[in-house]
Amino acid sequence: xxxxxxxxxxxxxxxxxxxxxxxxQTGDSMVVIGGSGSGKSVLIKHxxxxxxxxxxxxxxxxxxxxxxxxxxxxxxxxxxxxxxxGAALFDSMSVWENVxxxxxxxxxxxxxAKVVAMxxxxxxxxxxxxxKMPSELSGGMRKRVxxxxxIAHNPEIxxxxxxxxxxxxxxxxxxxxxxxxMREKMKVTSVAITHDMHSAYRIADRIAMLFEGRIVLEGTxxxxxxxxxxxxxxxITGSAQGPIKVEGISF
Amino acid sequence: xxxxxxALGQTLIRFTKITGEIVLxxxxxxxxFLLPPYEIKNTFKQAMExxxxxxxxxxxxxxxxxMVLALQTVxxxxxxxxxxxxxxxxxxxxxxxxxxxxxxxxxxxxxxAAMAAELGTMRVTEQIDALETxxxxxxxxxVTPRFTSAIFMxxxxxxxxxxxxxxxxxxxxxxxxxxxxxxxxxxxxDNLELSDIYNGLIKAAFFGGAVAIVSCYKGFYTEGxxxxxxxxxTGAVVISFMTILISDYFLTAWLFK
Numbered sequence: 001x002x003x004x005x006x007x008x009x010x011x012x013x014x015x016x017x018x019x020x021x022x023x024x025q026t027g028d029s030m031v032v033i034g035g036s037g038s039g040k041s042v043l044i045k046h047x048x049x050x051x052x053x054x055x056x057x058x059x060x061x062x063x064x065x066x067x068x069x070x071x072x073x074x075x076x077x078x079x080x081x082x083x084x085x086g087a088a089l090f091d092s093m094s095v096w097e098n099v100x101x102x103x104x105x106x107x108x109x110x111x112x113a114k115v116v117a118m119x120x121x122x123x124x125x126x127x128x129x130x131x132k133m134p135s136e137l138s139g140g141m142r143k144r145v146x147x148x149x150x151i152a153h154n155p156e157i158x159x160x161x162x163x164x165x166x167x168x169x170x171x172x173x174x175x176x177x178x179x180x181x182m183r184e185k186m187k188v189t190s191v192a193i194t195h196d197m198h199s200a201y202r203i204a205d206r207i208a209m210l211f212e213g214r215i216v217l218e219g220t221x222x223x224x225x226x227x228x229x230x231x232x233x234x235x236i237t238g239s240a241q242g243p244i245k246v247e248g249i250s251f
Numbered sequence: 252x253x254x255x256x257x258a259l260g261q262t263l264i265r266f267t268k269i270t271g272e273i274v275l276x277x278x279x280x281x282x283x284f285l286l287p288p289y290e291i292k293n294t295f296k297q298a299m300e301x302x303x304x305x306x307x308x309x310x311x312x313x314x315x316x317x318m319v320l321a322l323q324t325v326x327x328x329x330x331x332x333x334x335x336x337x338x339x340x341x342x343x344x345x346x347x348x349x350x351x352x353x354x355x356x357x358x359x360x361x362x363x364a365a366m367a368a369e370l371g372t373m374r375v376t377e378q379i380d381a382l383e384t385x386x387x388x389x390x391x392x393x394v395t396p397r398f399t400s401a402i403f404m405x406x407x408x409x410x411x412x413x414x415x416x417x418x419x420x421x422x423x424x425x426x427x428x429x430x431x432x433x434x435x436x437x438x439x440x441d442n443l444e445l446s447d448i449y450n451g452l453i454k455a456a457f458f459g460g461a462v463a464i465v466s467c468y469k470g471f472y473t474e475g476x477x478x479x480x481x482x483x484x485t486g487a488v489v490i491s492f493m494t495i496l497i498s499d500y501f502l503t504a505w506l507f508k
Binding site: 045048050070074075077078080081082084085086088089090091101102105149150153159 | 372373376377378380381383384385386387388
């Protein structure tokens, strides 16, 4: 279970998170929606301890990771897998070395690691790419490899940073399907951040909207669809008119 | 006046901050170097990048430096009839000064720039974050191998440069100016002390470590996309050059009493 309470974070004078409270039950799929610059990425980076909060707590199965020492933090990271927006593949390594990276680092033999890597690649719908370099792959394939790498060490929690951004609608939906499949097959808890509402409805058990550094509404996809909250309504219908002002643009 | 003081103060603050961050990075690198698991495979790979692949450029630099030293000495020292000293001048200059400094500059331009660009790209494409999510310490995995291999490869490159530079001087003095081969070697060896060579190598090791830590620092903390990577790379080379040239004076004053 992931419990975030009173999470605050500033970068210089810019206060990005202003007291975020959010709970994700084990096995649930939570999608955090919000506009560009609303602090979604900052929030997800706190869940895996890439950033340390100014105030507040991030509890992972009861352990507050914001106060952990480096060594314990690296230990708890083994529970996580994360898919980055641009896949963040190591471009100096082949596809299978990327996928098997964590396994190789923890001392598994090359032959065994390659077998596991190929199995994970199959799970994300890829074959015959294991010896290619990341630069030879298309955007959609890179994301799949990124996902295979994230699940290689059988994590309990999967984090997705804008999983469908930059993909065409069909490819995007295939990634949605993959996310759903990961949950069914691996029984993982997942947290995704996105501004793609179609994707959010597809993959979420619960949706939370982040606005100006706080969660303004949280509920099931149906509750979100039928909300009377103007902020959320404007966002999910994708309108430039409403309480959320687009900065720097005037007509 | 106010603006001048403001700019001066800001520069000082920035300088202090960067120095502090570099020292902190250095501290982490040294700690990770001592803690298992050891990055042996990675260190060899970096030694290959930093050392072996710099050999051609370093050798060309050294041979022409030796040649020009001989040329200047023969033509310049002729004025007071001391051109027979050319062997000593080339040997002492190469081992004490030119070998370490020029090799340092070559490594800064080649390997330092590459380190900053590679780490910078990894930072802006979130590969460094990805390492962390895979429970790998980025400093241990990326910076420590570069730092240790630079410290070992710089003296190795320098000793090659010393030797090749002296050979270059030989070519000019003996083949071009018809000086006696025996006299050149005699002058070179008789006035050269072991301490000239190893103090030069100490300098080289220091330059190697400085280039690596500065370049990795610039790359590791890159911000702002492709432009940021460009800036980090330029910064790495400029700061490395300055560090080499300035520290060279103080190292020389300390080592060659």
